[in-house]
Amino acid sequence: MAAVSQSAMTAEPSVASPKMTARDLNLFYSDNQALFDVNLDIVERQVTALIGPSGCGKSTFLRCMNRMNDTIDGVTINGKVTLDGRDIYDKRIDVVQLRARIGMVFQKPNPFPKSIYDNVAYGPRIHGLVNSRDELDEIVMTSLERAGLLKEVKDRLQSPATGLSGGQQQRLCIARAVAVSPEVILMDEPCSALDPIATAKVEELIDELRSNYTIVIVTHSMQQAARVSQRTAFFHLGKLVEVGETDQIFTNPKDDRTKGYITGRFG
C-alpha cells in the first residue's frame, strides 16, 4: 500500500476529518433490524473496504450512504449519516443532488438499454451539467478514459451498451458514475460477476480513481480487500465489529471474530 495518506494513520473508528461518517446508525426492514448502532468514518480519497459474511448488512449499510434505501418500502432508519459534516437524512437535503455527489456501482453490471455514449451521458444530461454537445462529448470521453474503457469502445460509441462484455459493462457503469463528477463512489461487489482478468482491470481502475474520489467497496474477496483498500471494516450480524487500516486488520486483527473470518473459519 504505497500511497496511504496521513489521515489514515489512526486505526480508530473516528478519524481526523472524515469525508463521511455514520453515527449510531440503526436500520429496520419493517420489523427486522438489519443494522445495529453502526459508527464508521470514511476517509477522503481512500478506498474503504466493507467485508463480512453474507447477510451481515454490508449492502444495507452501503445503500444508507446515498439513501438508496429510500426506494425500498418499509425501511426505517435512525442515527446519522453525514457528508462533509452535513446530515444527509436532513429534510432539506435534496436526494437528487445527494446522489449526484455520491455515486453508486452495483453488483451486476446494469447498463441502460441505450448506446454506450448515451449511458455515460445520462447523468450529465439529467443534471444539466453541460451546455453544449461539445462539452458533453468531452465529459463522455474523459469518463470513459478514466474507466479505462475508451480504447476498447471509441469506434462504437453509438452501438448498444448491452452488446459489451460483462467486464466492459461494469467499467461502463463506473464511467457512468464518474461522469457526474461525484465525490464519493460506492461499489457493491463490483467484481462478483467478472472473470479474473476483468477483475484485475477494475481493481487497477479503483486504485487510479482513488486519487480523485473517495471510494467505499463491498467485497467478499479478502485478497481484493487487501489489494485495493487502505481501510477495512468488518461487519458481523448487522454490527460493525472492527475497523482499521487494511494492513492491521489482515495481519493483526483485534477481535476474534475478525480473525476467524479472515482466516476462513466462518462466513
Place this chain on the structure above:
Amino acid sequence: MSLSFLLLAVAALCALSFYFGRQRAVALSGGRYSNLHSLPAHYGTYVALWCGLPALLLLFVWHTFQGSVIEAMIIADLPAEITSDSGQLSLALNSISLIAAGNGQHLTVSPEVVDAGRRLANLQSIANAALIVVMLCGAVIGVSLSYRKISPELRARNNVERISRWVMIACSAIAILSTVGIVFSLLFEALHFFSKINPLEFLFGLEWSPQTAIRADQVASEGAFGAIPLFVGTLLITVIAMCVAVPVGLFSAIYMGEYASPKFRAVAKPALEILAGVPTVVYGFFAALTVAPFLRNNGAILGLDVSSESALAAGLVMGVMIIPFVSSLSDDVMSQVPKSLRDGSYGLGATKSETIRHVIFPAALPGIVGAVLLAVSRAIGETMIVVMAAGLAANMTVNPLQAVTTVTVQIVTLLVGDQEFDSAKTLSAFALGLVLFLVTLGLNVFALKVVQKYREKYD
C-alpha cells in the same frame, strides 16, 4: 343406457383398473418400491389408460359410422319408387326417423315407411346395446393385456408419458384443425364471392350498397361492393378508440406500477380490470343511449352538427373498453424492466419521472408497442359497440361527427335475417371476414413478435 352413463361406467372402470394395477405393482415389489422400474401409481395409470383409451376410441369410431351404416341398411329395404327420387327419399327418411323416435303418430305415410321406422328404432337399440358390449370388451381386453404385462421391469412411467404425450398431441391437433377448418371455409366462400365480384372492385371500390335483387322481376340495383368506406369507417373508429385508450391506459399503468402505494394498487388495479369484464353489449347501449345523445346535445350547443349515431360516440366508448387491455399489458412489460436498471438510474440521482421517461419507458417500449397493436386488433374486431352506436350508413367520411359503418357491422347486417346463401350479398360477408381475419392476424403476429423480442432481452 345413455351416453353419459356409459362414460361414467368407463370412468369407474378406469378407477378400478388404476387401483388393481397399483395393487399388483405393490405386490410385485415385495414392499420395496425401489425394486420397481416406476412408481406404483405409474403402473396403475398404465392399466387405467389401457382401460379407458380403447373404450373411448371404439366409442368414437362407432359413433362416426353408426348413423351412415344404419341409414344405408334402411334405404336398402325401401321400395325403389321412393329411393329413386332424392327429394322423396329425404322426406321419407325424415318421417322414418320421426317414427323411430316415437313422434310419428300424426304422419300419413305408406306402410313401408312405418315398417322402416320400426326397423330403424330396432336397429338403433341393437346398435346401442352392441356399442356397450364392444366398449366393455375393449376395456376388458385392454385391462387384461396390460395387467398381465405388469412386472418390475415394465417401464410404466415411460409408457404412461408416451401415451399422455399422444393424448396432448390429439388435443392440440383438434384445436389447430378446427382453426384451419374455419379459415378454409372462410377462404372458399370468399373465393366464391370473388368469382362473382372482381376483387379489385371489392378492395378499392368507393361505394358500398350490397342490396341486390333476390328475384329477377324485382326492381333493385345491381349492388355495389366497394369496401373502402367500410375500411375507412373501421380505421376512423379505431383511431378514435386508440386516442382514448393509449394515453389513459399508459398513464394509469405508469401510475399504478411506479407511483401508487401498494394499498391503493391493491384496490385500483382490480377495479380497472373490472372494465375488461363488462360485456361489450353493455358498452354498446352505454354508447348509444348515453354518450351519443350527450355528444349530439353538446354539439348542438357548440353549433356542430352531430348525427345521433356517430363515429365519435362509438370510438370513445370503445376506447374506454380497451383501457384495461392497454394498461394491464403495459404494466406487465414495465414491471418486467429489471430493478437493477431503476437502481442504476436512481443511483445517478435521477428522479422518478426521469427514470420512467429515460430508462423504463424506452426499455419497455417494444412491449408497449406490442400491447398497443394487440389493442388495435381488438378494436378492429369489436362489433357490438359499433353496431349499436356507429350506425349502418356506409358513409365515406373521416368526420367523426357523422355516422359511419365498419367491417364487422356490415358482416352482422349482411347475415341477419333470411338470406339466400349464394347471393353476392351474403357471400360478401365472407370476403369481409377474410379481410378482417388477415388484418388482425397480421397485427397479432407482428405484435407478438415485438413482445417476444423484448422478452428475450431480459429473461
